[in-house]
Amino acid sequence: MNAFRKIISSKLFQVSILNNINLLIRMLTGIITAKLIAVYVGPAGMALMGNFRNFLTSLESVSTLGFQNGIVKYISEYRTDEQKKSQFIAVLVVAIAIFSLLISGVSFVFRQRLSDYIFDEGLSFSFLFVVLACVFPIQAFNIVFISIINGLERYRTLMTINIVGNLLGFAISALLVYYWTLNGALLALMLAPAFVGLISFVGIRKDLINSLKIDRRSFNFQLLKPLFVYSIMALFTGFVAPLVSFYIRTYLIDHQGIDAAGYWEATNRISNFYMMFINSLIAVYFLPKLSLGNREIIRKEIKYYFIWILPIFALGLLMIYQFRTAVITLLMSEEFLAVSYILSWQLLGDFFKAVSLIFGILFYAKRIVIAYLITESLSFLTLVMSSVFLIDHYGIEGATMAHACTYFIYLGLLIFYFRKKI
Numbered sequence: 001m002n003a004f005r006k007i008i009s010s011k012l013f014q015v016s017i018l019n020n021i022n023l024l025i026r027m028l029t030g031i032i033t034a035k036l037i038a039v040y041v042g043p044a045g046m047a048l049m050g051n052f053r054n055f056l057t058s059l060e061s062v063s064t065l066g067f068q069n070g071i072v073k074y075i076s077e078y079r080t081d082e083q084k085k086s087q088f089i090a091v092l093v094v095a096i097a098i099f100s101l102l103i104s105g106v107s108f109v110f111r112q113r114l115s116d117y118i119f120d121e122g123l124s125f126s127f128l129f130v131v132l133a134c135v136f137p138i139q140a141f142n143i144v145f146i147s148i149i150n151g152l153e154r155y156r157t158l159m160t161i162n163i164v165g166n167l168l169g170f171a172i173s174a175l176l177v178y179y180w181t182l183n184g185a186l187l188a189l190m191l192a193p194a195f196v197g198l199i200s201f202v203g204i205r206k207d208l209i210n211s212l213k214i215d216r217r218s219f220n221f222q223l224l225k226p227l228f229v230y231s232i233m234a235l236f237t238g239f240v241a242p243l244v245s246f247y248i249r250t251y252l253i254d255h256q257g258i259d260a261a262g263y264w265e266a267t268n269r270i271s272n273f274y275m276m277f278i279n280s281l282i283a284v285y286f287l288p289k290l291s292l293g294n295r296e297i298i299r300k301e302i303k304y305y306f307i308w309i310l311p312i313f314a315l316g317l318l319m320i321y322q323f324r325t326a327v328i329t330l331l332m333s334e335e336f337l338a339v340s341y342i343l344s345w346q347l348l349g350d351f352f353k354a355v356s357l358i359f360g361i362l363f364y365a366k367r368i369v370i371a372y373l374i375t376e377s378l379s380f381l382t383l384v385m386s387s388v389f390l391i392d393h394y395g396i397e398g399a400t401m402a403h404a405c406t407y408f409i410y411l412g413l414l415i416f417y418f419r420k421k422i
Contacts, residue, residue: 018159023277025163029170031331036177037185038332043262045182050265051118054242061238063100063140068147069364070230073291075151086210088223100140108133135194142197145204157203165196229367244380248387260396266336267346278354282361290365305358313354317347342400349404352411359414379410
């Protein structure tokens, strides 16, 4: 009984409950949105959406300089020092404003060339990049604001922003997809995060106002210097990962057809639904704890993760596999039933990925740069090589087989590296 009360009263449990409520809303809205996209856009349109989403992910990483995880760490350290916190936020806002506006300008000037590269020369989506130039700074600041709130450990504020943002983003996406099909779906990828950015601004406005009151003589860009360690790691992954996905999707289009690429993209969307649980919990709870913890605290938090989080996640994966046909029909449409033949490998790979995430976040928490770059490079190289080889031999199923093989090898690398450190 005492052990049960201890679990109930723990911050991890409370954060998990709030996080699960948020994820439930996010999943329900995501299911309906995915259904609309599947019905109104189809496999071919979903493949094009995947390309544009990868492009936006790369831009977000560049505009925020890959600072997200570093912001969480240093805001956690400075949250009791009001002056240093305000100085840090002030220089951070200026830096992000400069880079995001620069990216907006480039997107507008080279809109036609970007459209031809990301989509197809026969399809003109240059209007997307005009819209992107207008809303992109808000998207970039949304990422920064969320990271600051996370670092301050204002979990209720963070969850409220996420819940309201998910509901608003759902409404925007559903209307755009319903009325403008593919064009609307592509617009929603930009507009929904921008509106969430406005909400996150409300949640942090007092901290921003305080940062503007600092003496200009104390405005010191040297405060950002420690973040560049995180920048190297985040920019590497944030830039290379979308390129790898783009390459695999293009390879599938060239060798298996655009519908096959759409099925692979649908598999990734299904994966994103349940991976939200792990990703958000690690970002919201474990990263701040591991950043400030010693070896004993790190061991304790990882033990929590393995005892309470992973078993529930594994059970969820088994349930998805057991009812995969119903899940695919519910989330997508009968047009995507081919996904059922490749989903098992995706589920297996995602389990390995979930296990590896708790170790991988230690690279950020403890600023271990070289080992991070080496392990990430090896995982990307493995994914590309195994995808090409297995797609050639097993068709579209080879793409998800490569996913499982890559994360099995990646997990092995992390266990080998951290075996003495934990």
